[in-house]
Amino acid sequence: MATDSSTISAPEPVRGRRPNPRLDQYKRTWYFLRRNTLAIFGLGVIFALVLVAIYASTTSIPWDGMPLCNSTNNQVVTFQELGLPSGTSWSVTMDGVTQTSTGVNISFSEPSGPTYLYTIGNVSGYSAAPSRGSIGVGGVPLQVSIRFTVAPGTAISGRLSPAAALVLPCTVCTYAAGTPSPGPNCYQTPKNNPSVIAPTVSLSPPGLGPLPMGALTLGPGTAYFYNLFNGLLRGTDYSLLLSVSIVSVGAMLGLIIGAISGYWGGVVDEAIMRLVDIFLSIPTILFVIIVIAVVTTTYQTVLGLSLLDTRVFLLIGGFMVVWWPFYARIVRSQVLVVREQKYVEAARASGASRSRIVLRHIIPNSMYPIFIQMSLDVGTIPLLTGFLVFLGFNIWPTPYFPEWGTISAIGTLNVVQAFLGACESGACAIPWWQLFFPGLALFLFAISVNFLSDGLRDALDPRLRR
Amino acid sequence: MRMWIYIVRRLILLIPIIIGVMTITFVLLSALPPRQQLVAHFGEPPKQKPWLYNPQIPCSYLNASQKGTCDNPYYTALAAKLGLNLPLPEQWAQYMYRSLTFQWGEVSNDSTAGQTVPIAQGQPVTTVLAWLLPYTLELAVLSLAIILIVAIPLGNLSAVYRNRPVDQAARIMSFSGYALPAFLLASLLLIGFVLALGPATGYFVHSPWCPSGEPTYNEFTGSWPQQGCFANNAYPSWLNSGTISTPTGFPTLDAAIHGQYWLALDTIFRILLPALVIAFGTIAGLLRFVRNSMLEVMNLDFVRTARSKGVPEKTVVKRHAGRNSLNVTITVLGLTFAFFIGGFPIIEDVFKLKGVGYILAISVQQTNAPADFGLIFGSTLLFTFIVVIANIIVDVLYAYLDPRVRLG
Numbered sequence: 032m033a034t035d036s037s038t039i040s041a042p043e044p045v046r047g048r049r050p051n052p053r054l055d056q057y058k059r060t061w062y063f064l065r066r067n068t069l070a071i072f073g074l075g076v077i078f079a080l081v082l083v084a085i086y087a088s089t090t091s092i093p094w095d096g097m098p099l100c101n102s103t104n105n106q107v108v109t110f111q112e113l114g115l116p117s118g119t120s121w122s123v124t125m126d127g128v129t130q131t132s133t134g135v136n137i138s139f140s141e142p143s144g145p146t147y148l149y150t151i152g153n154v155s156g157y158s159a160a161p162s163r164g165s166i167g168v169g170g171v172p173l174q175v176s177i178r179f180t181v182a183p184g185t186a187i188s189g190r191l192s193p194a195a196a197l198v199l200p201c202t203v204c205t206y207a208a209g210t211p212s213p214g215p216n217c218y219q220t221p222k223n224n225p226s227v228i229a230p231t232v233s234l235s236p237p238g239l240g241p242l243p244m245g246a247l248t249l250g251p252g253t254a255y256f257y258n259l260f261n262g263l264l265r266g267t268d269y270s271l272l273l274s275v276s277i278v279s280v281g282a283m284l285g286l287i288i289g290a291i292s293g294y295w296g297g298v299v300d301e302a303i304m305r306l307v308d309i310f311l312s313i314p315t316i317l318f319v320i321i322v323i324a325v326v327t328t329t330y331q332t333v334l335g336l337s338l339l340d341t342r343v344f345l346l347i348g349g350f351m352v353v354w355w356p357f358y359a360r361i362v363r364s365q366v367l368v369v370r371e372q373k374y375v376e377a378a379r380a381s382g383a384s385r386s387r388i389v390l391r392h393i394i395p396n397s398m399y400p401i402f403i404q405m406s407l408d409v410g411t412i413p414l415l416t417g418f419l420v421f422l423g424f425n426i427w428p429t430p431y432f433p434e435w436g437t438i439s440a441i442g443t444l445n446v447v448q449a450f451l452g453a454c455e456s457g458a459c460a461i462p463w464w465q466l467f468f469p470g471l472a473l474f475l476f477a478i479s480v481n482f483l484s485d486g487l488r489d490a491l492d493p494r495l496r497r
Numbered sequence: 498m499r500m501w502i503y504i505v506r507r508l509i510l511l512i513p514i515i516i517g518v519m520t521i522t523f524v525l526l527s528a529l530p531p532r533q534q535l536v537a538h539f540g541e542p543p544k545q546k547p548w549l550y551n552p553q554i555p556c557s558y559l560n561a562s563q564k565g566t567c568d569n570p571y572y573t574a575l576a577a578k579l580g581l582n583l584p585l586p587e588q589w590a591q592y593m594y595r596s597l598t599f600q601w602g603e604v605s606n607d608s609t610a611g612q613t614v615p616i617a618q619g620q621p622v623t624t625v626l627a628w629l630l631p632y633t634l635e636l637a638v639l640s641l642a643i644i645l646i647v648a649i650p651l652g653n654l655s656a657v658y659r660n661r662p663v664d665q666a667a668r669i670m671s672f673s674g675y676a677l678p679a680f681l682l683a684s685l686l687l688i689g690f691v692l693a694l695g696p697a698t699g700y701f702v703h704s705p706w707c708p709s710g711e712p713t714y715n716e717f718t719g720s721w722p723q724q725g726c727f728a729n730n731a732y733p734s735w736l737n738s739g740t741i742s743t744p745t746g747f748p749t750l751d752a753a754i755h756g757q758y759w760l761a762l763d764t765i766f767r768i769l770l771p772a773l774v775i776a777f778g779t780i781a782g783l784l785r786f787v788r789n790s791m792l793e794v795m796n797l798d799f800v801r802t803a804r805s806k807g808v809p810e811k812t813v814v815k816r817h818a819g820r821n822s823l824n825v826t827i828t829v830l831g832l833t834f835a836f837f838i839g840g841f842p843i844i845e846d847v848f849k850l851k852g853v854g855y856i857l858a859i860s861v862q863q864t865n866a867p868a869d870f871g872l873i874f875g876s877t878l879l880f881t882f883i884v885v886i887a888n889i890i891v892d893v894l895y896a897y898l899d900p901r902v903r904l905g
Binding site: 118305306308309311312313314315316317318320321322324325326328329407410411414417418421422423424425436439440443446447450461466470473474476477478481482485 | 510513514517518521522525526528529530532533668672673675676677678679680681684685687688691832835836838839842843846847857858859861862863864868870873874876877880881884885888
């Protein structure tokens with residue numbers, strides 16, 4: 032059918048996809064954000080940290096532990112059992128000494144140098160692999176994983192990976208104080224005690240050399256240390272990844288549940304809000320502690336993940352379970368406003384299904400408060416993991432796990448311990464760098480994120496912009 | 498009258514919350530293997546009988562002449578007592594009954610907590626928590642007081658003087674509260690105060706300005722300090738008698754009841770520093786909300802009306818805007834209460850205060866001895882109940898402040 036188009040000129044139809052109306056909003060947000068110095072500072076710091084994280088993930092430092100050094104010549108050899116039910120007694124004989132334990136670890140302290148033979152004692156119903164062997168002791172503490180399997184051939188399902196192996200050895204060398212170090216991985220020996228490699232607490236302050244930020248001793252009274260700079264560098268990508276994953280998973284869940292609750296209303300809304308109330312009454316940290324304690328007591332690993340991945344999974348899962356209610360509440364209150372808007376009505380009038388309205392109209396328009404809350408929370412996660420470690424609760428399979436919260440908790444404990452021990456007896460030597468540098472990293476990260484989220488809030492809220 | 502109906506309605510709504518919370522702890526508890534569930538309730542088995550919680554034991558343990566493996570009668574009896582052989586719904590019902598009647602199990606002898614606090618060994622968890630709760634409550638009340646005294650006026654000020662130095666200072670304070678971990682701030686404050694005041698008073702952790710070395714009213718030994726914060730005070734006569742009369746259990750109140758006002762003041766002084774640290778973290782969260790809600794209220798019509806009537810600016814801010822922005826503050830405080838309470842373990846651990854947080858902090862440690870699940874679950878239930886009760890109080894306050902809530 033031919034139409035007469037000469038008299039009425041129809042508006043030119045737009046070809047292809049219509050331009051996204053939210054694009055203008057993004058541009059406007061960026062315009063106002065750019066004028067906020069603090070927000071741009073925060074954005075810059077976060078960008079730099081992401082670059083550091085990308086660099087760190089390409090370095091040769093292992094993912095699940097730091098190379099340790101020992102400041103005495105005795106080395107600890109730790110045997111770790113995998114696969115025995117908890118509470119089962121097992122034993123290890125090494126260098127003529129037999130130790131029995133019902134726990135996971137059996138440790139020996141042996142002088143460095145020779146190679147020692149070890150034998151694993153029989154456990155009825157299980158066979159150990161390896162059941163005997165030899166181990167050369169020197170330089171670094173060692174960890175041997177002994178895997179027990181049910182005797183008549185049936186292997187335990189799932190992948191049990193051994194705990195972190197320690198790789199880089201520390202070179203022991205002495206040189207005069209004040210002179211440059213003769214080589215990499217070479218640490219100054221304290222005066223008066225040549226058999227002890229620095230740094231014991233307070234003996235290796237930061238400076239140019241092998242330890243630019245000093246050393247982190249592992250817990251008060253232990254002889255092991257690692258390079259704080261390496262730890263923080265390596266911890267960057269780990270901390271960022273952990274924070275972002277916890278917060279984004281929690282926010283995603285909260286977004287969906289909150290949107291459903293706000294849009295459906297009625298009984299669904301009431302039920303979901305009661306559920307939110309329940310989760311909001313449980314103290315966050317305690318819930319995470321209980322989840323990790325319960326699951327790791329019952330099972331060493333879950334879902335066939337490795338030891339470390341199990342802990343990460345539990346940490347993310349635990350935080351997620353207590354975190355989504357916050358987001359759900361925020362989203363719900365936003366959805367209650369959005370669902371009364373004209374464009375939602377229009378969508379409903381043109382016959383859009385409920386799920387389409389929620390997914391395409393309501394969720395995209397109630398996202399902004401979530402972004403602000405997310406950016407606030409991202410800075411909090413490393414603080415909370417530090418909180419757990421500071422309480423003495425083992426979240427990681429190895430105490431020398433490079434994560435900012437963990438590092439700063441260990442450093443703070445060391446400083447307090449040194450302070451209480453040394454200062455009360457008059458000789459005050461505080462390893463301040465163990466508290467300062469990790470604290471600075473945490474502070475910088477959290478405060479940049481806060482600056483950015485504050486800038487975002489100002490840029491997005493037209494009433495505050497005046 | 499309307500108020501009472503409102504309160505009763507809120508109380509009824511609390512029932513599903515309490516049931517839900519306890520169901521969550523039940524799910525976690527029953528995820529433990531039966532052996533660990535028995536340990537959580539009855540404590541570790543005695544050293545002479547490590548097999549006490551094994552379902553199957555060699556018959557020779559029971560009767561020296563028999564051979565083979567037998568069912569462990571002790572295990573059967575204990576498991577029946579906890580209802581471990583029942584189907585899950587019945588176990589759940591039993592758990593609810595036990596939780597609501599405060600049968601929360603016993604402190605284990607060999608756990609880290611039992612080893613650190615020998616006096617708590619074998620005691621019911623509720624008894625141990627009841628000893629310690631007053632200390633934590635005093636700390637909570639003091640830090641709440643600090644929060645309310647600082648956050649509301651400062652938030653209002655930074656709204657009134659927006660983008661002026663006061664506002665910027667409040668903003669910096671708020672951000673650093675978010676960015677500094679509580680344990681770091683607590684340690685720094687502790688070290689700073691002790692270094693600054695130590696030379697004059699002697700080094701001391703519990704409160705740097707007090708010369709004596711032990712906290713007032715040590716719950717674990719039931720003893721009062723040898724010397725108070727304000728030195729040269731006479732040793733109270735009722736302490737010498739050997740039996741300590743503690744009518745309320747709250748150290749401050751007890752001292753005041755006995756007429757020892759310096760001792761009461763001393764107790765407050767000792768929890769001042771930890772209370773400040775706890776308050777600082779919470780103020781950070783609260784300050785922005787107070788400021789924003791105040792800004793919103795200041796733009797409303799009734800404030801403009803009041804101004805145009807010629808009401809002095811001071812009265813407008815205080816009576817008209819301030820009173821109305823309080824609603825939001827109270828609500829946010831109720832929402833963050835779970836977070837606020839969760840901060841106690843760290844602070845009590847750093848300042849060595851003997852409270853519920855401290856016992857929780859040592860009961861989760863599993864480096865040298867097993868963790869104490871009885872105490873962990875018990876103190877979680879306790880903390881959750883505190884949060885729930887705090888939320889009732891917040892709701893009632895909210896209804897009192899805002900008539901629309903109870904009438905609408």
